[in-house]
Each structure stands twice: as C-alpha cells, then as structure tokens.
Amino acid sequence: MSWTRRQVIRLGGGAIAALGSPLPVFAAGETVIEMRGTARGERIWFDPFALAVAPGTVLRFVNRDPGNSHTATAYHPENYDRLRRIPAKAAPWDSDFLLPGESFEVTLRVPGVYDYYCIPHEMAAMVGRIVVGTPADPGWEGPAEDREDVSAEVLAALPGVETILARGALRREERS
Amino acid sequence: MIKQTLLAVSLVATATLAQAHDEAALKAAPPGDPYVQVSDVLPLPAFIPGLGTLFVNPDTLPAGPFLAYDHDGKLSASIYMTPLEELENRTAYDGLGIGSHAVSSVDVYYNAGHPGVEKPHAHVVLYHDAEAKGRLAE
Numbered sequence: 001m002s003w004t005r006r007q008v009i010r011l012g013g014g015a016i017a018a019l020g021s022p023l024p025v026f027a028a029g030e031t032v033i034e035m036r037g038t039a040r041g042e043r044i045w046f047d048p049f050a051l052a053v054a055p056g057t058v059l060r061f062v063n064r065d066p067g068n069s070h071t072a073t074a075y076h077p078e079n080y081d082r083l084r085r086i087p088a089k090a091a092p093w094d095s096d097f098l099l100p101g102e103s104f105e106v107t108l109r110v111p112g113v114y115d116y117y118c119i120p121h122e123m124a125a126m127v128g129r130i131v132v133g134t135p136a137d138p139g140w141e142g143p144a145e146d147r148e149d150v151s152a153e154v155l156a157a158l159p160g161v162e163t164i165l166a167r168g169a170l171r172r173e174e175r176s
Numbered sequence: 177m178i179k180q181t182l183l184a185v186s187l188v189a190t191a192t193l194a195q196a197h198d199e200a201a202l203k204a205a206p207p208g209d210p211y212v213q214v215s216d217v218l219p220l221p222a223f224i225p226g227l228g229t230l231f232v233n234p235d236t237l238p239a240g241p242f243l244a245y246d247h248d249g250k251l252s253a254s255i256y257m258t259p260l261e262e263l264e265n266r267t268a269y270d271g272l273g274i275g276s277h278a279v280s281s282v283d284v285y286y287n288a289g290h291p292g293v294e295k296p297h298a299h300v301v302l303y304h305d306a307e308a309k310g311r312l313a314e
Contacts, residue, residue, distance in 0.1 A: 040226055040299070041287040067226060068290050069219045097219030097291065123295055124288035 030058040033072070033128065035098065035118065036172075037065035044068065044121050046128040050159045050170035053108065055133045060105045063098040070126070071095050071119040072104060075144070080119075083149035087112035087132075087141035108132045112141035113161060117154070125153040131164045202275050205249035207231050214242065218291045227301075228252055228312040238293045239269040244301075244312055251275050252308035257287070259295040276304040283309075 031053055037044040044065065053059070061072040075085035076092030086092060087110045095104035097119075108114060111133030118126040127150075133140060143161060159170055201208065214230040215222040223229050228244040244253040254275040283301040287293075303309050 037288075040285050041290060042285065044288050067221065067224045069221075099219065100221055120291045120294045121289055126288075 029054075030060060032060050032062055034062050034064045035070035035072070037068050039067065041068055044070070044118070044124060044126050045172045046072075046118070046126065048169040048171045049128045049157070050130075050164045051128070052131040052164050052168050055109050055111055055137065056107065057132070058105055058107050059130065060103050061095055061098065062103040063100050066100045068120075069097045069099050070121065071097055072106075072116050072128070073119055074114060074116045075150070083144070083146050085113075085115035085144035085146070085150075087114070087139075089139065089141075090114065110141075111137035111139055113143040115144065115158060122154065123151075125151070125157040127154050127157050129158045129164065131161055134165060135161075199274075199276055202243060203251050205229060205231065205243075205245040205251070207243055207251075210235065211243065214292065220291055223247065225314050226312060227255060227299075230255070233273075236273070238295075238297070239272055241273050241275055243275045246308070246311035248311075250311070252304055252312050254302045254304070256300040256302075257293045257297050258300065259293065259297040260286075261295055263298075274302065278304050280304065280306045280308065 031051065033051065034047045035044070036047050046061075047064075063070050072093070072095045073079050074090075074092040074094065075082045077084060078092045079094045090108065090110040090112065093104075093106040093116075095106075098104060108130060109132075112131075114130040114132065116128050116130070129143075135142065143158075147155060164170065206213065210233045211231040212234060213222075214220055214232055217234075220230075227242075228246055229249075231243045231245070232240055238257050238259060240254070240256045242255040242257065243251060244255055246252045254273075256269070256272060258269055279302045281303050283299070283303070285299050285301075286296070287299050288296050
C-alpha cells in the first residue's frame, strides 16, 4: 500500500460500512500525480494512476517524462465534447500540454469519482481515476456507467472504487 | 526508342544528382524548406532524448522521414514513424526519403504515441554514423 504525502487517517468504529468494511477518511492537502514514460516511449502512465483523496485536495500533475508531453484532461463535454466521467457538480479541467518539468494544479471539492486522460496517449490507455471522499459523503456521485465513449482498454485501466478506497493509491507496477 | 531510353536514363541521373545536392543541404540544422522544426509546431521538447532535435516535411506525415540532429546540429539519424493500425490495414509507406545515404545501423521499436503521431506506432531509426546513437541519447 502506498499512500500519498498527506497520510490517511482511518476511522475505526465511527466509520461507515457502506462497502462492507470501514471506509477510510483522507486528510485534504496537496498530492502529486506524475506523468511518466519509458526512455523510448514504449509505455506511458500516470503515477499513481488511481488515487483516493479527501474533498478539497489540491492535485498537482507534474510531467516527469523527459521525452514526451502529456495532459491531464477530465472526461467532460467541455473538453473536446467527451461524455462526462466526473461528478455533475464538479468543474472540468484540462491542463493543456505539459512539457517535461511543467506542472498543473487542480482542486477537487465535490465527492465522487473523477476519470481523466492524457490527450495524446488515450489510445495507449494513459488514463487515471481519482476518488474524492467516500460514498458516505453528501452529494457523492459514483463512477460513470458509459461504456461507449471510451475504449475497452481505457475501461480496463480504471480500477474499481472499492479497490481504490481500500488501497489509497495504485501505481503502475501494481497494475501489471 | 533509344533516344527515349537515353532521355529517361538522363532524367534519372539528374534526379540522383539533385538528391545528392539535397542530401548535402540536410547535413546541418536547420535543413530549410520544406522542413519545419517539430518542437515549433507541436508541444514537444526541442531536444528529445533518444531522438534529438527533429525536423520534418509536414507533407510526409506521419511516416516522415524525421531528420534527427544532435546538439551541435549534425544530422545523425533519419526516423520513420508508421502507425501499427495503418500497417495492419495494409497501408504501405513506399519510396520514403532519407537524410543521408550513409547508414551505420538501424533500430526498430514500439512507441505508444506522442503529439503529432498519437496512434501507437513503430519508430524505424536509421543512424548515419557509428556515434550518432550516443549523441542523440541525451
């Protein structure tokens, strides 16, 4: 298990049993998601590619790939007319292209599931999922049910909410 | 008939000479029209580790050749990028140009995509001298 810098605070007896076990509560703060790739660009990925955070967390996307540019782009009609895969009340974001070393920040406040992608690498299933809060939070919106706007490879690359909440963060090595 | 054959041979010889002249013009960056520096038109680093500073004639996309120059502006490789999906669909990339006729080695490898050629594709890299790969590495 690899939690992000702001560590998870687990509630014991007071936790909600919506998923059959106590849900974690995450402290808000700043969390980094790196865009990474192999030297020859055979593989590219978000690190971590799945993450659970508290509402109000600042996410900073940093391009650590020295030979490529990347974006972090929410699935949303305002971004290239894609179907929405973030909570309805959440604001979509698009980092635009980040060159090596560049970064972009977004604050996620609405509880729910956020799916995003890298524009030039969506075909290679460079996507990520962020779970903000838990299903017990007021206004929570679960994962998008659409299976038409994205490829089977993209869908396969998005872990389940229960897994993300249980593990806090999933990294590439754990996905293979 | 013989005249026509001679004329054809002459035209081929002229074209070959012209190509040789072009090749000389490509040896140092920038190669000039119709080539454009890739990082000027696409969101990519000016020098890409492993590929160097790339120039391409936009009319030849996606295959290229992409002309790869080292930090000193020396032509070091000619690179071709061929989407796997297109190859599977029986698309052929024939008669592609080349930056230099001197080729010391060739690398072929998979690339998941990048701005400009977003589909997963093959990189075919023709190095133009024995040290070229090292100069393009970083």
